[in-house]
Amino acid sequence: MSNLLFLLILLPAVAAAVCYFVRSSAVRTLTVLATGAVLTAASLALLGQGIFDPLTVGSVLGIPSDFLVTVLDFALLGVIFMYGVKHRNLLIQGFTLAQAALLVWFELVMVKHAAVPALAGDQLSLIMVLVISIVGSLICIFAIPYMKEHEEHLHLKKSRQPQFFFFLLLFLGAMNGLVLSNNILWLYFFFEVTTLCSFMLIGHDATEVAVKNSVRALWMNSLGGLAFVLGMMLVYSKVGTLDISAILAGGPQGALMVTGVGFLCLAGFTKAAQVPFQSWLLGAMVAPTPVSALLHSSTMVKAGVYVVLRFAPAYSGTLLSDGVAVCGAFTFLACAALCIGQSNGKKILAYSTVSNLGLIICCAGLNTPLAITAAVLLIIFHAISKSLLFLCVGAIEQAIGSRDIEDMRGLYAKFPRTATITIIGILTMLLPPFGVLMSKWMAMEAASANIYVIVMLAMGSALTMVYWARWGGLLMATREAGAAPEKQAGLIRMPLTVLCLGAVFLSLASPWIYNSMLAPMFDAPPFTVSFGSLDAATGSFAVVPLFIVLGLGALYAVKAASGFRKVKIVAPYLSGSNTGDEGTYIGPMNSPVPFSAGNMYLGELFAEGKLTPIFNALAVALIVLMLGGAL
Structure with missing residues (x-):
């Protein structure tokens, strides 16, 4: 067990150092490929061994592990503060100094440093490790040829790839550490590592706009770090332990403790770019496409929803839980509305991501077995489909020189393979029987008793149909007779193909994924599985029968279109x-x-500049009410 955890957390850091210090493209390629293969195998092996009780990590290189994490915490805050000084940003400096001051008080005065098991693995942690390690590795592999062409386009005299892959791989290790942490101080440390990694990757190209957006991401996530420290202190002052499993086992324990958990949720909101913090993630679209894919699918924003989901038992049945549900549902609706007026492919994906993250957080707030099932399944299927679509947009942009979906009209004529994979990715976000739609159905079933939440989810889902169907329709066109075969690098094609197949076949296998990985999380599982369908008292989702109908329809369509060249x-x-x-x-x-x-983008009705200030103001009010409800 300890060897697997070492591979999942520390191997990416070692591989990152190799990529940074050994300035050889061949070595870098081999390192990334080997690391991806090992992480994939280790995550599957960890799943095979099953959940494990909290375990203690005695020392690392002869240094007591808790002391090492404390030292690294302050070193990390020092690095972030230096970047705040470098960019003359008082918000970064102020939030970082406040974190450091509170952390000194917490570590030296409040905490009784008893031994706390550092790592633990329940079903949620194991699922998150799979998403991070497999999807994240595929994105890193895609980045190998992508960054070569990206730098050629920028005409760089000196490659920045060593630094790029350093933070890309470090991100994976930090995320695995975050989801496996049982000591809340360890969780905070890895939470802050992801903040630094995202800042460095967003600003990678070092252009004025990249630096501006990376600084915005840093100050907003530093605010989240401050909220995390405050929440951690309030929770500890009530329960007297750093052991997350013990905190969750006790459930809600009074206003002070629930308020602390509310601040932890606020930290998760900033990391998950919930309204009004969405601007940092939208700004992150200036980064190279693999960064966007990683942030949106398996790392940064998933850290935010993980924190809110992880602490859900600690606010179950409270007004804070209702507040989290309403805030998440509002983000789902607001970002779906903002997406309607967009034609930039990356921006559509960004708003869609924030919207779906809002749905996951809404499910955490609903806090029933059905809602938690919906949230976890949505994490899995959203990560696969959204990473696929981001990588497709990156490949399309390098092929046609644009990420505007209007410029993708009839893309199938010249790039049939990429267009087909993109269309499949869009369909997996849009239609049954695929996993994302199934998860949304579960979420709406779970929200049926809350009139405010269900109305927002229904409206947001309707808007979602508009922007996905519009984009998918643009891509479809007849293949030109005599068109040259599409050329694509093997390390570009492989991740796209694997993610595409994963989105389809894992959706087909969703009843068995639920039975083996999610049902054990609950004393009374919300579904039973029969004949490839998920059945509950509220209704059924016939996964396999719907796939059979879909397959027959696809075969008929292929046959009907087979003679188009002769007409x-x-x-x-x-x-x-x-x-x-x-x-x-x-x-x-x-x-x-x-x-x-x-296409019509209804710019007057869904104008981003008009709606964003209104949505931000409403979101701030909802967050204040959420924290007020905790008190």
């Missing part, structure tokens, strides 16, 4: 008599009018 192509009716030249028709004054196609 005569007739120009479409273009609102007037065709001129005979493709793409023009006779319009007013008998003049030829060029044909153009475009």
Whole structure:
């Protein structure tokens, strides 16, 4: 067990150091591939061994582990403070100094340093390790050829890839450490490591806009770090232990303790970019695409929802729980609305991510077995589909020089493989029987008793259909006769193919994933599995029967379209008599009018600049009410 934990947490840090200090592209490629393979194998082996009781880590390199984490905590805060000074940002400096001062008081005065088991693995932790290690590794592999072309496009004289892969791999180790931590001080340390990694990766290109957005991400997440420290102190002052498993076992224990958990949830909100903190994640879109994919699928934002989910038993049945549910549902609706007016592919994915994270947090607040099941399944399937779509957008951008979805119209004609994978990725976010839609169905079933939450979830889901269907329709077109086969690097194609197959086949296997990985989390599991369907008193989701229908429909569509190259192509009716030249028709004054196609983005109704201040103000009010409810 200890060897597996070492591989999952420390191996990425060692591999990161190799990538940074050995300046050889061949060594870097081999290191990333080997690390991905080992992390994947170790995460599967850990799942095979099953949950394990909290265990103590005595020392690392002869240094007591708790003392080492404390030293690294303050060193990390010192590094973040230095960047605050470098960029002349008083918010970073103030939040970091406040964390350091409170941490000194906490460590030296409040805490009785008894031995606390440092690591533990329940079903939630093991699932998170799988998502981080497998999805994260595929993104790192994709980054190998992507960053080579990215730097060629920037005409860099000196490669920055050693630093890039250092923080990319370190991120994976920090996330595994975070989800396996049982000592809340360890959890805080890894929480802050992810803050530093995201800052460095967002600002990687060192352009003015990249630096500006990385600084914004740093100060917002430093605010989250301060909230974490405050929450940790309040919880400890009531329960008197750093042991997370003991904190959760006791459930809610009075207003002071629940208020502390409320601040921990606020820290999770900032990390998960919930409204009004969404701007840092939207700004992160300036980073290279592998960074966006990693932040949105398996690392940074998943750390935020993990914290809110992890401490859910500690606020179950309280007003704080209701407040978390309402805040999450509001983010789900607000970001779905903001997504309607976007045509930038990365921005659509960013708003969609924040929206889905809001749904996960809403489920944590609903705090029933059905809602927690929905949240965990959504973490799994959202990570796979969203990482796939981000990587697809990166590949498309390098192919056509644009990330605007209007420029992707008819992409299938020239890049059929990438377009097909992108369409499948969109369908897995949009339709049954795929896992994301199934998880949303569970969430809405769980929210049916709360009128405010269910209305927001229903409205947000309707808006979600609009932007996904619009994008998917743009990509579909007939393949050009005689078009050259699409060329794609093997290390680009492999992650895309694996994630695409994973999104489909894991959805097909979702009843058995639920039975083996989620049902053991509950004394009274919300579903039973029969004939490939998830059945409950509230309804059933017929996964396998729906897949059979989908497969038959796909076969029929392929057969119906198989003879398209032999048919005569007739120009479409273009609102007037065709001129005979493709793409023009006779319009007013008998003049030829060029044909153009475009989507409606309803800019007046869903204007980002108008809606964002309103949504931010409402979100701040809801968070204040949430924390007030805890008191």
